[in-house]
Amino acid sequence: MFLLREVKYKDILYIKNLTIKNQLITSIVGQSGTGKTTLxxxxxxxxxxxxxxxxxxxxxxxxxxxxxxxxxxxxxxxxPSIFRGSIKENLLIGxxxxxxxxxxxxxxKEILELVNLQKDLNQDCEKLSGGEKQRVALGRVILMEPxxxxxxxxxxxLDEDTEYLIIDRLVNYTKKNNKTLxxxxxxxxxxxxFSDEIIQLRKNxxxxxxxx
Ligand SMILES: Nc1ncnc2c1ncn2[C@@H]1O[C@H](COP(=O)(O)OP(=O)(O)OP(=O)(O)O)[C@@H](O)[C@H]1O
Numbered sequence: 001m002f003l004l005r006e007v008k009y010k011d012i013l014y015i016k017n018l019t020i021k022n023q024l025i026t027s028i029v030g031q032s033g034t035g036k037t038t039l040x041x042x043x044x045x046x047x048x049x050x051x052x053x054x055x056x057x058x059x060x061x062x063x064x065x066x067x068x069x070x071x072x073x074x075x076x077x078x079x080p081s082i083f084r085g086s087i088k089e090n091l092l093i094g095x096x097x098x099x100x101x102x103x104x105x106x107x108x109k110e111i112l113e114l115v116n117l118q119k120d121l122n123q124d125c126e127k128l129s130g131g132e133k134q135r136v137a138l139g140r141v142i143l144m145e146p147x148x149x150x151x152x153x154x155x156x157x158l159d160e161d162t163e164y165l166i167i168d169r170l171v172n173y174t175k176k177n178n179k180t181l182x183x184x185x186x187x188x189x190x191x192x193x194f195s196d197e198i199i200q201l202r203k204n205x206x207x208x209x210x211x212x
Contacts (some may be wrong), residue, residue, distance in 0.1 A: 030201030
């Protein structure tokens with residue numbers, strides 16, 4: 001799916017050789033500042049490497065139109081934007097921006113259930129807690145049904161029980177729908193329990209393996 005060869009980005013990341021496989025759950029772990037977010041941004045073509053190549057399904061990213069790529073590969077940033085308006089509007093906005101067909105309320109309620117948010121679709125987002133907003137934003141990207149989900153600390157504002165519940169549902173959703181999930185997590189426990197592959201970043205080096 002993704003192949004990185006001799007990728008260098010400033011003095012932040014140097015990746016000699018890395019493969020991220022299709023339809024698996026891959027976690028990216030490492031201390032603060034080791035370049036986890038930078039790696040996601042490279043995969044989403046929000047930034048480009050100074051040297052080296054990144055391939056997506058055997059095609060160099062530099063030859064893929066950014067908009068086309070982001071229809072298939074959707075990134076949820078660490079602090080996603082929540083817009084003024086209802087939960088429903090905030091869920092639908094990703095589909096609107098990417099010019100995909102909108103969905104009915106039943107589908108939206110299904111998504112709220114998936115992210116474990118027991119709220120009315122018409123509720124105003126401004127009054128939601130940080131963790132609730134994070135789940136609305138997660139619902140928004142799942143609704144877009146991308147082939148690849150890039151999630152930057154999707155459960156950082158959640159308590160441990162909710163974190164496990166959400167990640168478990170996300171993993172099931174990913175497997176059931178033959179998607180690929182690549183997520184940054186601060187939790188080695190989450191990474192070990194839920195991932196098929198773990199990418200451990202360290203300053204200036206990269207190690208891949210299944211156990212940390
Ligand atoms: N565009 C940029 N220009 C220069 N330095 C940058 C840029 N983007 C990030 N950095 C720096 O690169 C390093 C890696 O940042 P990054 O956000 O990728 O780390 P991270 O592993 O995701 O950290 P955290 O766990 O704290 O979120 C940091 O030292 C950051 O300050």
